[in-house]
Each structure stands twice: as structure tokens, then as C-alpha cells.
Amino acid sequence: MIDNQKEHPTDRVIRSIQAMLHDGTISSGGKMPSERVLAESLGTTRGYVRIALQRLEHYGVITIYPQKGIYVSPIKPITLDAIINNILRFKEHDIASLIETRRPLEIESARLAALRCTPEDIERIVQAHENFKQAYNEGKPTLEEDHLFHLAIAKGTCNTVLESLITLITPEIITMNKDFKENYSVVVKHSLEEHRQIVLALQAKDPQRAMQAMDIHMENSRKRRIGNPVPQTAHTSNTSEETYETDTHAR
Amino acid sequence: MIDNQKEHPTDRVIRSIQAMLHDGTISSGGKMPSERVLAESLGTTRGYVRIALQRLEHYGVITIYPQKGIYVSPIKPITLDAIINNILRFKEHDIASLIETRRPLEIESARLAALRCTPEDIERIVQAHENFKQAYNEGKPTLEEDHLFHLAIAKGTCNTVLESLITLITPEIITMNKDFKENYSVVVKHSLEEHRQIVLALQAKDPQRAMQAMDIHMENSRKRRIGNPVPQTAHTSNTSEETYETDTHAR
DNA sequence: CCGTACCAACTGGTTAACCAGTTTGGCCAT
DNA sequence: ATGGCCAAACTGGTTAACCAGTTGGTACGG
Numbered sequence: 214m215i216d217n218q219k220e221h222p223t224d225r226v227i228r229s230i231q232a233m234l235h236d237g238t239i240s241s242g243g244k245m246p247s248e249r250v251l252a253e254s255l256g257t258t259r260g261y262v263r264i265a266l267q268r269l270e271h272y273g274v275i276t277i278y279p280q281k282g283i284y285v286s287p288i289k290p291i292t293l294d295a296i297i298n299n300i301l302r303f304k305e306h307d308i309a310s311l312i313e314t315r316r317p318l319e320i321e322s323a324r325l326a327a328l329r330c331t332p333e334d335i336e337r338i339v340q341a342h343e344n345f346k347q348a349y350n351e352g353k354p355t356l357e358e359d360h361l362f363h364l365a366i367a368k369g370t371c372n373t374v375l376e377s378l379i380t381l382i383t384p385e386i387i388t389m390n391k392d393f394k395e396n397y398s399v400v401v402k403h404s405l406e407e408h409r410q411i412v413l414a415l416q417a418k419d420p421q422r423a424m425q426a427m428d429i430h431m432e433n434s435r436k437r438r439i440g441n442p443v444p445q446t447a448h449t450s451n452t453s454e455e456t457y458e459t460d461t462h463a464r
Numbered sequence: 465m466i467d468n469q470k471e472h473p474t475d476r477v478i479r480s481i482q483a484m485l486h487d488g489t490i491s492s493g494g495k496m497p498s499e500r501v502l503a504e505s506l507g508t509t510r511g512y513v514r515i516a517l518q519r520l521e522h523y524g525v526i527t528i529y530p531q532k533g534i535y536v537s538p539i540k541p542i543t544l545d546a547i548i549n550n551i552l553r554f555k556e557h558d559i560a561s562l563i564e565t566r567r568p569l570e571i572e573s574a575r576l577a578a579l580r581c582t583p584e585d586i587e588r589i590v591q592a593h594e595n596f597k598q599a600y601n602e603g604k605p606t607l608e609e610d611h612l613f614h615l616a617i618a619k620g621t622c623n624t625v626l627e628s629l630i631t632l633i634t635p636e637i638i639t640m641n642k643d644f645k646e647n648y649s650v651v652v653k654h655s656l657e658e659h660r661q662i663v664l665a666l667q668a669k670d671p672q673r674a675m676q677a678m679d680i681h682m683e684n685s686r687k688r689r690i691g692n693p694v695p696q697t698a699h700t701s702n703t704s705e706e707t708y709e710t711d712t713h714a715r
Numbered sequence: 716c717c718g719t720a721c722c723a724a725c726t727g728g729t730t731a732a733c734c735a736g737t738t739t740g741g742c743c744a745t
Numbered sequence: 746a747t748g749g750c751c752a753a754a755c756t757g758g759t760t761a762a763c764c765a766g767t768t769g770g771t772a773c774g775g
Binding site: 272273274286289291292295299303305307313316318320325357360372373374378384387388 | 515518523524538539560561562567611612624625628629632636
Binding site: 498499500510514517528529530531532533534 | 755756757758
């Protein structure tokens with residue numbers, strides 16, 4: 214409300230809609246004012262209102278019916294408020310949170326893939342593994358082959374949401390890891406072996422083993438990253454990161 | 465490529481960019497044609513190109529520099545291709561996948577909250593729990609109070625990504641569960657007790673116990689849902705789903 | 716008094732024109 | 746031949762006008 218002048222018009226619109234939701238000007242399940250009315254009452258133009266509404270629709274807050282109107286989802290204002298707050302803060306992803314969140318997703322991905330993947334999925338995963346190996350043997354960067362291997366597994370889960378979420382955080386992790394120099398000799402070799410264990414578990418259709426192998430891989434990846442040089446991205450999360458158990462992260 | 469006439473212009477643009485990436489017309493880390501050039505060469509207008517580019521930027525595929533140009537992220541085409549495929553299929557979320565993916569996220573959320581949540585976080589969580597209880601006692605619907613409880617926990621994780629992802633799937637789950645009649649008497653009472661166990665674990669700062677309590681809650685929620693009448697959403701996932709083995713998450 | 720047909724106002728969807736920085740290439744002075 | 750400068754072309758950002766389908770009220774005919 215204070216620095217309204219500086220932030221992007223689209224965010225201002227979203228914040229205003231949030232406020233209108235809060236003070237009851239618009240209510241759950243009800244109809245919203247038209248784009249034109251919103252634009253005028255918020256002192257902006259329709260274009261910005263339009264983009265803001267599309268974002269809100271993308272996150273399930275509203276539904277837009279062409280030539281009819283805009284309706285708020287039948288979800289309580291308090292819940293919508295939390296969702297909108299999340300929309301506004303969506304860009305604040307730090308590398309520590311990304312890696313931390315990736316772990317349970319990948320473990321579940323391994324479990325489901327072991328349960329459900331078809332021979333074709335296995336083939337794709339093995340192929341991705343081979344590509345990784347080849348890049349390693351040729352002394353080329355392997356960061357992306359690594360992630361493609363994981364994406365291939367996610368594809369075998371038959372779970373559209375899980376695949377979406379893993380794919381969603383992948384580019385962010387790749388970008389933030391680009392700064393780290395990859396040790397082609399030792400580190401990647403370990404990664405390869407861990408991948409091999411995952412492949413074996415998947416081929417054996419053994420979910421428990423797949424989870425375990427993936428968990429080990431995630432944990433070692435984290436350690437390997439911490440051992441690497443730190444880039445200048447400001448978020449230089451303390452390299453003396455505690456092992457998970459003692460992690461109290463007191464604020 | 466076939467039904468290009470029917471799908472939304474924005475999706476067509478994204479698909480075309482994907483193709484250009486594939487055949488080398490544009491390359492990783494390189495500069496893309498300007499919005500105008502893209503619009504003309506794709507036989508559409510700038511507005512659609514604009515929206516498509518914003519979506520691609522949102523997912524980390526490109527970066528837009530005002531008054532300068534559009535640059536492709538320095539990520540290999542093959543990886544970008546996978547990400548773009550995901551963007552195009554983003555809407556195909558089914559309820560089974562949502563519930564399935566929610567489990568590991570919530571378990572990790574409980575673990576991290578137990579490790580890191582502040583007294584203020586605890587207070588918010590307890591308050592959310594009380595609100596749930598009150599709604600139950602008053603015989604009112606509790607679906608959203610339930611989710612607000614989980615969002616309060618996610619807020620206590622100090623993990624922006626995890627909080628984002630949980631918030632992201634929440635409205636979809638709420639909407640898809642709206643059709644189910646909630647049994648105010650027995651079912652919700654069980655849910656309340658499970659929540660109480662989670663609260664106790666968090667107050668005790670015991671991550672293992674929190675994980676376990678959350679896992680039980682997720683599993684029971686799934687069972688309770690399956691026991692309820694099935695709506696007409698087609699995706700009537702097999703109820704004979706394998707039982708989840710105990711979490712070997714312990715490390 | 717009721718039902719129907721029509722028209723005006725309003726909806727979101729779409730397009731094109733305009734704006735202010737940035738880049739670039741050529742011209743001119745040195 | 747070279748260095749600097751200026752204007753034209755081009756960039757994404759923004760605005761406003763136009764389009765087609767929907768709705769709701771009203772006037773007219775029964």
C-alpha cells in the first residue's frame with residue numbers, strides 16, 4: 214500500500230483486487246466488475262488489468278467467461294488472500310529452498326516411476342543415462358544431461374502434477390548451478406554411479422530401492438554442491454550448512 | 465502441428481518458438497527475433513506473441529530486456545524443449561495426481577516446520593487449528609479451514625519454494641473436492657485428531673514425529689476421499705491403489 | 716395482461732497505433 | 746584513415762479503438 218508508485222502496474226492491480234476481496238467489495242463465487250470498470254476505478258488501463266486477471270485465473274483465483282464476465286472462485290476470501298500473497302511473492306525463490314524442495318519431489322518421482330513406468334519409459338530413462346555418460350566421457354559439461362535424466366524419470370510417473378512441478382523448478386536450479394564449476398573427473402563419476410543405481414531399481418520395479426537410491430543421490434548432490442566454490446549471487450547460503458538433523462535455521 | 469487452426473493463438477506461438485528452437489533458427493543463449501518479426505513470420509499479431517513470451521519468461525525459458533531484446537536462457541535446446549512441452553500441457557492436472565503429489569510436499573513441510581518454525585508460526589498454526597475446530601463444532605463446512613491449517617504450516621518452513629508449490633496446488637484440490645459431501649460427524653473428527661497430533665509434534669519440535677503424523681493424515685485423507693461419492697470428473701482413479709509403505713525417508 | 720421480438724448497452728477478445736529508450740550506421744571533422 | 750557525433754531505425758512498453766457475442770430491458774403485438 215505504501216510503495217504503490219514504484220511496483221509494476223500489474224502487481225498493483227492484483228493487490229487492489231486482493232484489497233477489494235478483503236473489504237467485501239467483491240466476494241467469493243460472485244461476479245467481479247468488468248475489466249473496464251476495474252481499470253478506471255484503479256486508475257490504470259485495461260491492458261494491465263487484463264494481464265493481472267489472466268495471472269489470477271492461471272492460479273485458480275478467478276474464472277473468465279468470454280463475453281459474460283469474471284467470476285471469483287467459490288473459495289473463502291481468507292484462502293484466496295493467502296493464494297494471492299503467494300502469487301505476488303512468486304519470484305523470491307532461493308537456491309537453498311529449491312534444492313530442499315527438490316528432494317521429496319524426486320524421491321516420490323522415483324517411487325512412482327518404479328511402480329508405473331512402461332518399457333518405453335525405461336528405454337527413455339536409460340537413453341538419458343547413456344547421454345549423460347557420453348557427455349562425461351567426452352569431457353563435456355553434464356549439468357543438463359543430469360537434469361534430463363531426472364525429467365525422463367518424472368515422465369514415467371504417470372503423474373502430471375509431479376512432472377509439472379519438477380519441470381517447473383528445473384530451469385531455476387540449472388541457472389543457479391551454472392555458476393558452479395563441475396569437476397568432470399571425480400564428482401560426476403559419483404553422480405553417474407548413483408544414477409546407475411536408480412536405473413537398476415527402476416528396471417527391477419522396486420519402489421523402495423528406487424526411493425533409497427534417489428535419496429542418496431539427492432543428499433550427495435547437495436553435499437557436492439556445498440563443497441564447490443560459491444558464486445557471487447548474494448544468497449551465499451552459509452556453506453557450513455548443518456546436516457539436516459541439527460538444522461534449526463533459527464530466524 | 466496438425467490442429468494448429470483450432471488451438472489458442474498463444475499456444476501456437478509457443479509451439480512455433482519450440483520448433484524454431486528445434487531446427488536451430490534460434491539457439492540457447494542467443495537473441496531472439498523481435499516481437500514484431502515473430503508476429504509477422506508466424507502470421508499472427510504482436511499481442512499474442514507478447515503473452516506467449518511472457519509465459520515463456522515466467523517459466524525461465526527466456527529473458528526479456530526492455531528496449532533491448534529477448535534472449536534465450538543458456539540452457540540446452542533439448543531441455544528447453546521439455547520445459548516448453550510442460551508449459552503447453554500445464555492444465556492437465558487430475559485429482560489423483562494432485563493428491564498423490566501433495567503427500568510428499570506436506571510431509572516435507574511438516575518436517576521443516578518442526579525444525580524451523582518460530583513461536584509466532586506455532587501461534588498461527590494453533591489458531592488455524594482452532595478455527596478448524598470451531599467450524600466443525602458449529603456444523604459448518606471445514607474444507608478450507610483444513611487447507612488453511614496446512615498453509616500455516618507451510619509458512620513456517622522458511623522454504624519459499626515449498627510454500628509456493630503447496631499454495632499452487634491448494635486451490636485446485638479445494639475446487640475438485642468441493643463436490644464431495646463432507647461428513648461433519650465422524651470423518652472430520654478424525655481429521656481434527658490427526659491435525660492435533662501434527663500440532664503436538666510441531667510444538668515439540670520433533671521432525672520425525674511431525675513427518676509421521678502428517679503421513680498418517682495424508683494417507684487417511686486419501687482413504688476418506690475414496691470412501692466418498694465420486695463426482696463425474698471422469699478420472700476415477702483405481703481405488704485399489706497400492707498401500708504406501710512406511711516412509712523410509714529416515715536417513 | 717402476457718409473451719415475444721428487437722435493440723442498446725455491456726462483456727471479454729483482438730488489433731493497431733503511439734511512446735520512450737537503445738542501438739547502429741553513416742557522415743563529418745580532425 | 747580515424748574518432749566522435751547525430752539521426753534514423755528498431756526495441757519492448759503502453760494505450761486506445763474496434764470486434765463479435767451476450768444480456769437485459771423495453772416496446773409492441775396478441
